[in-house]
Amino acid sequence: MDLVDQEENLRARLDELRQEHRDLDDAITALAQTPSPDQLALRRLKKRKLSLKDQITRIEDALYPDIIA
Numbered sequence: 769m770d771l772v773d774q775e776e777n778l779r780a781r782l783d784e785l786r787q788e789h790r791d792l793d794d795a796i797t798a799l800a801q802t803p804s805p806d807q808l809a810l811r812r813l814k815k816r817k818l819s820l821k822d823q824i825t826r827i828e829d830a831l832y833p834d835i836i837a
Contacts, residue, residue, distance in 0.1 A: 782827045785820050792817040
C-alpha cells in the first residue's frame, strides 16, 4: 500500500469517527433529556465519545503534522 492509499484510508476513517462522534453527541443529549436518565448509560456514552475524540485527534495529527517555522 502506498502513501496515497494510506492517506485516503485515514481520511475515510476520520470521516467515520467524526460521524460516530456526532451520533453519540445526539444520543447523549436525547438520553440526558429523559425524565430520569440512566446515569450509567450516560457515563458509558460519554466515555466512548471521549475515546472517539482521542482517535480523531491521533488521525488528524498523522494527516496534518505541526510545522514549526
